Amino acid sequence: MKRGLYIHIPFCKQKCNYCDFASYAGQESQLDAYLGALAHEAVLYKEIGCRTLYVGGGTPSLLAEHQLRRLAKIIRKNFKEIAQFDESTLEANPESLTPAKIQTLRELGFNRLSIGLQSFNDSELKTLGRVHNAAQFTAAYQAAREGGFTNINVDLIAGLPGQSLESFLGSLRHLVALRPEHISVYGLQIEEGTPFFKQGVVCDDALMRRMLEETRACLTQAGYHHYEISNFALPGYEAQHNTNYWQNGEYLGLGCAAASYRCGVRRQNTANVEDYIFDMENGKTPIVFSERLTGPAQEGESLLLALRQLDGVEPTAGQMQLFGPAIEKHIQNGLLTRVDKKIKLSEEGLYLASEVMRSFVAPFDEEACK
Ligand SMILES: C[S@@+](CC[C@H](N)C(=O)[O-])C[C@H]1O[C@@H](n2cnc3c(N)ncnc32)[C@H](O)[C@@H]1O
Numbered sequence: 625m626k627r628g629l630y631i632h633i634p635f636c637k638q639k640c641n642y643c644d645f646a647s648y649a650g651q652e653s654q655l656d657a658y659l660g661a662l663a664h665e666a667v668l669y670k671e672i673g674c675r676t677l678y679v680g681g682g683t684p685s686l687l688a689e690h691q692l693r694r695l696a697k698i699i700r701k702n703f704k705e706i707a708q709f710d711e712s713t714l715e716a717n718p719e720s721l722t723p724a725k726i727q728t729l730r731e732l733g734f735n736r737l738s739i740g741l742q743s744f745n746d747s748e749l750k751t752l753g754r755v756h757n758a759a760q761f762t763a764a765y766q767a768a769r770e771g772g773f774t775n776i777n778v779d780l781i782a783g784l785p786g787q788s789l790e791s792f793l794g795s796l797r798h799l800v801a802l803r804p805e806h807i808s809v810y811g812l813q814i815e816e817g818t819p820f821f822k823q824g825v826v827c828d829d830a831l832m833r834r835m836l837e838e839t840r841a842c843l844t845q846a847g848y849h850h851y852e853i854s855n856f857a858l859p860g861y862e863a864q865h866n867t868n869y870w871q872n873g874e875y876l877g878l879g880c881a882a883a884s885y886r887c888g889v890r891r892q893n894t895a896n897v898e899d900y901i902f903d904m905e906n907g908k909t910p911i912v913f914s915e916r917l918t919g920p921a922q923e924g925e926s927l928l929l930a931l932r933q934l935d936g937v938e939p940t941a942g943q944m945q946l947f948g949p950a951i952e953k954h955i956q957n958g959l960l961t962r963v964d965k966k967i968k969l970s971e972e973g974l975y976l977a978s979e980v981m982r983s984f985v986a987p988f989d990e991e992a993c994k
């Protein structure tokens with residue numbers, strides 16, 4: 625079973641202007657209690673087999689060295705040594721990824737880092753509300769290399785307010801010159817409730833599309849494999865933990881707001897840090913949402929996840945029965961292509977993926993889904 629283990633660390637030094645992840649600024653004083661709560665939750669799933677580990681956030685690199693060691697102990701006691709996972713990633717922000725933490729992370733067995741850069745332009749970073757500047761990213765990246773990390777992902781965002789195509793490509797080229805093994809490029813999403821949303825920031829869809837087209841051309845030319853809508857890897861460095869999500873694999877999520885998918889049931893923990901700590905200290909469940917995916921909902925979900933991968937997917941007989949007409953419609957309108965028995969996003973479909981995916985999410989289009 626290719627199950628993944630995800631651990632959420634919901635603390636950040638400062639909240640970025642675009643972010644709607646479950647992450648909170650100024651609550652670091654709760655970190656020790658939070659780790660205690662994680663220890664309680666992990667016991668509930670003791671010895672469940674997991675192949676990959678992803679410690680995400682929030683900002684996991686905010687943890688001090690002794691807290692990283694405590695987290696490793698929780699993982700070791702209930703699952704296995706971090707070094708025994710096929711892939712073990714920690715998400716890091718440049719300003720808190722110090723040489724001493726890098727050394728600790730290597731000692732603990734982490735073999736992959738995912739660093740959020742977003743842009744190499746300091747004024748764009750300021751607009752985003754990032755704590756770091758470009759020089760701090762470069763220093764952290766070099767320290768990670770010197771510290772022995774040979775598998776590093778870096779995140780960029782395209783379509784920032786006021787960002788020109790030239791400025792975005794400048795960031796991308798600067799990053800490619802560093803040769804990280806993996807690059808994720810996301811188009812900026814304006815999420816409800818964020819400062820960007822409240823300020824009325826709007827995306828220039830045409831410009832964003834140019835940026836994403838140029839990203840694909842530039843990274844492919846530089847030897848990166850475009851294997852998922854937003855993800856590029858040097859051959860052999862495709863993210864194993866995330867690939868398991870796209871292949872509809874199981875995952876166990878621990879911590880505040882963490883989601884799990886096991887035995888066809890999707891569950892989500894409370895996104896409130898205090899509630900999570902209170903529940904775990906008092907033997908209550910932190911799960912606030914649970915649903916069993918069955919029938920069209922399950923078939924649609926696994927199809928849309930698989931279609932995020934550029935290789936595409938061979939639909940099952942059940943999926944063809946449910947979604948054959950919708951698939952046909954997208955082949956006709958040029959967003960999907962058929963290659964042998966597989967279907968996959970076309971070049972055009974890559975940039976209009978949400979339109980395709982909508983066909984596989986309830987409520988289903990009566991016309992297209994019979
Ligand atoms: C879990 S998040 C944050 C990880 C880490 N705390 C950081 O900020 O680097 C992972 C990535 O999602 C992307 N992201 C988050 N919010 C986004 C948004 N509203 N639009 C586009 N990309 C976003 C960013 O590139 C970010 O690095």
Ligand code: SF4
Binds near residue numbers: 639645647681683
């Ligand atoms: S983008 Fe990252 S650092 Fe910024 S608030 Fe979200 S989780 Fe925290």
